[in-house]
Amino acid sequence: MSLPVFHTAAAVEAVPGHVLTVGEDVAGHAVRVRRIGPGEQIEVVDGQGTRARGQVTAASATGMDIDVTAVTREDEPRPRLVLVQALAKGDxxxxxxxxxxxxxxxxxxPWAAERSIADWPAKKREKMAAKWENLLHAASLQARRSRFPRLHELVRGTALTRSLGRSDAVFVLHETSQTRLSKALAELGSGSTPVQPPERIVLIxxxxxxxxxxxxxxLIGAGAQPVLLGPTILRSSSAGSAGLVMAQNSLGRW
Incomplete structure (x- = not known):
């Protein structure tokens, strides 16, 4: 059975056979909302790849002790998967x-494209960025991830090109392209001449x-390749996910 997972920077200090004490950042939610108490098994992650498992030995709304039984550290994946998501209305x-x-x-x-209807005005930019950051953390815990996605600063229009590197494989999801993303991913590094694998696979x-x-x-001038997902047109809310599934499958992770 899957164990409850909580986020705390203190997870990096966990050592098997020792007690890890976490503060209200974990205990408040664990005790008051999840009703976690002594004797229960939980996991804590630091969002940077560390996962500690153990048994709760003491619990209150302000603190919790965990008898650590196991600690794992997940390496940063290569290549990294990057989603450039244009701002869109209706969440x-x-x-x-x-x-x-x-x-x-x-x-x-996050990308404020020229045709984006939604926007992050200057006075609300920090609030909107925090909203995205909180959602990334919540979704990571739901997915039981020990390493959380990195949120970059908002970019606007063609300034997006400055966020792309020479070692990136960049694909623009575009309905007019004749090249399918699945084919483009399969061709990465498949030529007769050995090539360095990309540092990142970027989907726009x-x-x-x-x-x-x-x-x-x-974007094309910066080395991006327009690609097609498939025969149907996907919404902005689902196109990136479909492309990421293809990338995960192409990399052999799924």
Missing amino acids: RDLQAIEAATEIGVDEVI VGPEGGISDGELEA
Whole structure:
């Protein structure tokens, strides 16, 4: 049976055979909401790849002691999976990053595309970024992840190209492309000449109104490849998740 998972930076200090004491950041929710008490088994993660398992020996709303039985540390995956998610109305962008986190995305870049209807005005930018960050953490715990996705700062329009590196394999999900994403992923490193595998696989999802011609031209100029997911048109909330599933399968992780 899956154990309850909680997030605390203290997980990095866990040592098998020793007691780990966590504060109200974990105990408040564990005791008051989840009704966790002495004798129960739980896991705590630090969001950076450390997972500690143990038995609760003391619990209150302000603190909890865990007799640690096992500690594992997950290496950072290579290549990393990155979702560039255009801002979308009706919380569809939030739906997108939640599902992407459950699938295994490693980095998320919020993008105010030229045709995005939704926006993060300057006075609300920190609040909106915190909302995305909190959702990434909650979705990571739901998915029992020990390593949480990294949220980048908001980028606008063609400035997105500055977030892309030479070692990235970048794919723009675009309905006019004749190349399928599944084929493009299969061809990564499949040539006769050995090539260095990409540091990141980046999937770019545009807004409801689509990616502008200027943005597409700039992205192609920066080395991105337009690709097609399949014969149907997906919403902004589901396109990234579909692409990430293909990437996970292509990498042999799924």
